[in-house]
Amino acid sequence: MAKTENQKAWFFVLPVLILVAFNAIIPLMTVVNYSVQETFGNNDFFWAGVVWFEEILHSSRFHDSLMRQLTFTFTILAIEIPLGVIIALAMPRKGPWVPVCLILMSLPLLIPWNVVGAMWNIFALPDIGMLGRMLNEMGFDYNFTRQVGDAWFTLILMDVWHWTSLVVLLAYAGLVSIPDAYYQAAKIDGANSLSIFRYIQLPKMKRVLTIAVLLRFMDSFNIYTEPFVLTGGGPGNSTTLLSIDLVKIALGQFDLGPAAAMSLIYFLVILLLSWVFYTLMMRNEEQ
Amino acid sequence: MSLELKGVSKQVDGETHIYPTDLKLETGSFNMLLGTTGSGKTTLMQIMAGLEPVSSGQIFFNGADVTGVPVQKRNVSMVYQQFINYPNFTVFENIASPLRVAKVPEAEIKRRVDEMAELMKLGPMLQRRPSELSGGQQQRTAMARALVKDSSLVLLDEPLANLDFKLREELRDELPKLIAKRNCVVVYATTEPIEALLFAGHTATLHQGRVTQFGPTSDIYRTPKDLISAKVFSEPPINTAKVVKEGNVIKLGSDIKWEAKGNLSNMKDGQYTFGIRPHHVTAQELGEQAIKVEGSVQITEISGSESVVHFNMHGNSWVSQSHGVQYHDVGSVAHLFADVSQGLYFDDKDQLVSL
Numbered sequence: 332m333a334k335t336e337n338q339k340a341w342f343f344v345l346p347v348l349i350l351v352a353f354n355a356i357i358p359l360m361t362v363v364n365y366s367v368q369e370t371f372g373n374n375d376f377f378w379a380g381v382v383w384f385e386e387i388l389h390s391s392r393f394h395d396s397l398m399r400q401l402t403f404t405f406t407i408l409a410i411e412i413p414l415g416v417i418i419a420l421a422m423p424r425k426g427p428w429v430p431v432c433l434i435l436m437s438l439p440l441l442i443p444w445n446v447v448g449a450m451w452n453i454f455a456l457p458d459i460g461m462l463g464r465m466l467n468e469m470g471f472d473y474n475f476t477r478q479v480g481d482a483w484f485t486l487i488l489m490d491v492w493h494w495t496s497l498v499v500l501l502a503y504a505g506l507v508s509i510p511d512a513y514y515q516a517a518k519i520d521g522a523n524s525l526s527i528f529r530y531i532q533l534p535k536m537k538r539v540l541t542i543a544v545l546l547r548f549m550d551s552f553n554i555y556t557e558p559f560v561l562t563g564g565g566p567g568n569s570t571t572l573l574s575i576d577l578v579k580i581a582l583g584q585f586d587l588g589p590a591a592a593m594s595l596i597y598f599l600v601i602l603l604l605s606w607v608f609y610t611l612m613m614r615n616e617e618q
Numbered sequence: 619m620s621l622e623l624k625g626v627s628k629q630v631d632g633e634t635h636i637y638p639t640d641l642k643l644e645t646g647s648f649n650m651l652l653g654t655t656g657s658g659k660t661t662l663m664q665i666m667a668g669l670e671p672v673s674s675g676q677i678f679f680n681g682a683d684v685t686g687v688p689v690q691k692r693n694v695s696m697v698y699q700q701f702i703n704y705p706n707f708t709v710f711e712n713i714a715s716p717l718r719v720a721k722v723p724e725a726e727i728k729r730r731v732d733e734m735a736e737l738m739k740l741g742p743m744l745q746r747r748p749s750e751l752s753g754g755q756q757q758r759t760a761m762a763r764a765l766v767k768d769s770s771l772v773l774l775d776e777p778l779a780n781l782d783f784k785l786r787e788e789l790r791d792e793l794p795k796l797i798a799k800r801n802c803v804v805v806y807a808t809t810e811p812i813e814a815l816l817f818a819g820h821t822a823t824l825h826q827g828r829v830t831q832f833g834p835t836s837d838i839y840r841t842p843k844d845l846i847s848a849k850v851f852s853e854p855p856i857n858t859a860k861v862v863k864e865g866n867v868i869k870l871g872s873d874i875k876w877e878a879k880g881n882l883s884n885m886k887d888g889q890y891t892f893g894i895r896p897h898h899v900t901a902q903e904l905g906e907q908a909i910k911v912e913g914s915v916q917i918t919e920i921s922g923s924e925s926v927v928h929f930n931m932h933g934n935s936w937v938s939q940s941h942g943v944q945y946h947d948v949g950s951v952a953h954l955f956a957d958v959s960q961g962l963y964f965d966d967k968d969q970l971v972s973l
Contacts, residue, residue, distance in 0.1 A: 510702075515669050515698075519689050519695065520719050521719045531705070
């Protein structure tokens with residue numbers, strides 16, 4: 332008997348295929364398309380091969396942006412992850428204050444990104460901003476629009492304010508999922524709070540912390556709106572992170588080819604680093 | 619050694635979790651806490667351990683008042699229903715952890731952990747982490763950790779509840795042997811009457827925060843003080859029905875009656891609650907005073923070695939437990955025999971009538 336072939340199955344896959352095509356494959360392929368061509372306007376395109384990739388990889392401008400990006404990302408990770416864990420540990424685990432704490436923690440996450448940038452811009456202005464004025468009154472020579480150090484300080488402070496909550500919420504979720512019996516068992520053993528953290532809470536939080544690190548890494552590596560509104564990449568190029576530089580090339584100079592090549596390299600860097608993070612953090616799990 | 623609770627009670631937010639309780643637990647046998655989920659077994663254990671403060675009353679260990687003494691200073695071990703181990707320690711380090719805290723010399727640790735692992739059949743697993751073990755092995759690790767130090771009080775809070783049937787049987791056999799040589803007070807909480815009977819020793823039946831009865835297990839099983847203790851200590855649940863005694867006849871409804879023999883004839887005339895355990899209601903005519911009972915069948919459960927039939931007995935839901943395979947169609951009338959000589963009689967306050 333001949334096997335009946337049923338092609339109907341394709342119709343079930345089709346909606347997803349269309350969705351993925353429109354939100355991922357087609358835009359990505361457009362970028363790939365731009366990255367290997369040269370244009371002088373008029374919608375005329377010429378084959379350029381890997382010229383743009385070579386140019387980007389050898390450009391000191393890209394190297395500088397990448398270094399700034401890495402510095403920014405690793406600084407905020409080094410602050411936000413431990414700080415988030417400390418705050419999560421300090422939060423009450425039951426009682427009427429739990430919802431209050433959770434809502435307070437979620438608030439920064441609810442604010443639109445450009446609002447966060449604008450808020451901090453005004454907040455930090457040295458003449459009229461509360462933070463900037465206060466610092467100057469206290470005798471610090473603070474001006475984030477002119478001094479590189481101050482610009483970085485404000486940028487990092489803003490990101491910590493905005494995103495530590497996410498780490499707190501994830502770490503808190505990990506903490507409350509630990510059964511009471513673990514704490515009792517540790518108490519019976521006579522463990523102090525440091526060993527409870529080291530041997531029970533930290534190992535039990537490992538998975539959510541891995542997710543927290545990955546999310547914060549990817550988000551901070553992609554960050555655009557907040558620093559753009561806050562400093563616009565300045566003073567000079569001192570806070571021009573990768574995404575800001577990319578937009579400058581693509582829309583400021585309208586160099587579509589190099590911008591597309593840079594986007595792909597940018598994408599691959601994130602992919603590679605995410606993979607490295609994940610592998611390192613999950614290494615023990617597989618042993 | 620002995621652990622004594624005197625008038626111990628526990629209130630949380632105005633709600634009573636444990637009503638004033640007096641208990642005296644001794645070394646040498648299992649002290650079972652038997653009760654349904656939520657009856658207060660775990661709370662009582664936490665009070666015994668010193669993990670929870672008492673609202674009133676005192677706790678004595680070997681005659682010394684330990685009421686306010688923190689758990690670390692009481693030399694207590696506890697095993698939980700969940701498998702509690704240090705997640706990133708190996709099995710060896712897990713078992714060794716209480717000894718490390720107690721600063722036992724390294725060679726001694728090695729010797730005692732190996733010995734314990736041998737007993738618990740964990741020898742080949744010593745270098746693994748808890749996440750790489752089966753549930754039974756994880757729980758054995760937790761037990762090994764509880765038993766490796768010479769605690770004076772060992773608390774086992776439904777340790778076998780989360781294990782599969784076979785492992786549970788295995789550990790039920792092993793546990794008494796592991797405890798036997800120890801000079802410590804052992805408290806074991808369970809929801810299953812069969813476990814209480816298996817470990818013998820002493821049993822306290824718990825119901826809604828009250829210890830309803832305490833004594834040697836077999837005594838409690840045979841002569842429950844009241845209806846609640848009888849219900850707690852019976853699985854399937856004990857069958858009950860209202861009966862009336864008139865002269866030397868006991869009547870259940872209008873059609874079932876039997877002779878009040880022996881001491882029963884001294885019982886005052888009047889209404890009583892009659893209780894009979896399911897294994898005394900059988901398909902075969904067994905016992906000294908088997909009388910016929912019948913009722914429409916609601917459910918049957920046949921395990922091969924025994925058949926359990928739920929049937930309607932004058933408006934009461936009764937359970938019969940017989941040997942072998944006995945088929946009964948649902949809705950049909952089952953003809954069974956109740957050995958009323960094994961029955962228990964409770965008065966209008968649900969207290970056992972002493973005969």
